[in-house]
Amino acid sequence: MDLLLLNSDPLIALVILLSFTIAFLRGKLHANMYLLFWIGVFLGLCWELPLFLMGNNPEGIPPYKLLAPFPIHPQLQWISHSLWDGGLFMAGIALIKLSCPTPVFKKFSFRELGVFILFGIASALLLEVLGSFGIWEYIPNWWNPELFKVNGRSITALAPLTWMVVPTIFYLICLKLYPHAHDS
Numbered sequence: 001m002d003l004l005l006l007n008s009d010p011l012i013a014l015v016i017l018l019s020f021t022i023a024f025l026r027g028k029l030h031a032n033m034y035l036l037f038w039i040g041v042f043l044g045l046c047w048e049l050p051l052f053l054m055g056n057n058p059e060g061i062p063p064y065k066l067l068a069p070f071p072i073h074p075q076l077q078w079i080s081h082s083l084w085d086g087g088l089f090m091a092g093i094a095l096i097k098l099s100c101p102t103p104v105f106k107k108f109s110f111r112e113l114g115v116f117i118l119f120g121i122a123s124a125l126l127l128e129v130l131g132s133f134g135i136w137e138y139i140p141n142w143w144n145p146e147l148f149k150v151n152g153r154s155i156t157a158l159a160p161l162t163w164m165v166v167p168t169i170f171y172l173i174c175l176k177l178y179p180h181a182h183d184s
Contacts, residue, residue, distance in 0.1 A: 007071045009070075009071070009080055009081075009084075009135075010070075010071060010072050010076065010080045012084065013079075013080035013081070013083040013084055013087075014083075016083050016084065016086065016087035017083050020034060020037045020086075020087075020090070021034075032177045032178065032180050033090075033093075033178075035177060036089070036090065036093070036170075036173070036174060036177055036178065037086045037087075037089070037090050038086065039086075039089075039170065039173055039177075040085055040086035040087075040088070040089030040090060040170060041082050041083055041085060041086035042082075043085065043089070043166055043169065043170060044081065044082035044083075044084070044085025044086060044089075045078070045082045046166075047162055047166070048078040048079075048081045048082045048085065049078045049082075051063055051064065051078070052077055052078035061139070061141055062139060063138060063139060063141075063144055063158060064136050064137060064138045064139060065136065065137055065139060066135070066136050067134050067135055067136055067137060068134055068135055088119075088120070088123050089167075089170050091119070091123075092115070092116045092119045092120065092167065092170075093174065093178070095115055095119050096112050096115050096116065099115055100112050100115060103179075104178070105174050105175055105178035105179055106179055107175070108175065112171065113167070113168060113171050116167035116168075116170070116171050117163070117164055117167050117168070119167075120163030120164070120166070120167045121160045121163050121164060123163070124159040124160045124162065124163040125155065125159070125160055127159070128155045128156075128159050128160075129150050129155060132150040132151045132153040132155065133151060137153040137154060138154055138155070138156040138158060138159070139154070139156075140154050140156050144156045144157060144158045145157050147160070
C-alpha cells in the first residue's frame with residue numbers, strides 16, 4: 001500500500017493541475033475560480049516549502065522524516081504538495097456549495113467557515129494517517145506535539161493546526177473573489 005500511495009502523490013498533483021488548467025482554458029471554469037485555485041496553491045507553498053526545507057536540514061530539528069524516497073526529483077515534493085493544497089481548498093469550496101444554504105460566499109458565515117475548517121482538519125488528519133503507512137512521519141517536539149499514533153507512527157498537531165488557521169484566510173479571499181465568478 002505504501003508504494004501505491006507514494007507513487008500516486010505526484011500523479012494526483014499533476015491531475016489536479018491539469019484538471020483546473022484545462023477546465024479554465026476550455027471556458028468551463030471562471031477566471032476567479034482558477035485564481036482561487038492558484039491562491040490555494042500559494043497558501044500551500046507558505047507551509048510546504050518551509051516544511052520541506054526544515055525536513056532536509058540535518059542541523060536543525062526536522063518536523064518530519066521521509067520513510068521512503070519521493071518517487072520523482074525531491075525538489076518537486078513541495079510543489080506537488082502545494083498543488084494538492086490548491087485542490088483541497090477547491091474541494092472545500094465544493095463542499096460548502098453542497099452543504100450550506102445558497103447563495104454562498106456572499107457575506108461572512110460562521111457555517112461556511114466552519115465547513116472549511118472541519119474539512120481542512122479532517123483532510124489533514126486523513127493524509128497524515130495515510131502517510132503513516134510508510135511514506136512519512138512527523139516528529140513530535142515542543143512545537144508539534146503528538147496527538148496519537150497510527151501504525152506505531154506519530155500523528156502530530158502541526159497539519160491539523162495549519163488547516164485550522166489557513167482556511168480562514170482562504171475563506172476571506174473567497175468572499176471577495178467567489179461572487180464575481182458568478183456575475184455573468
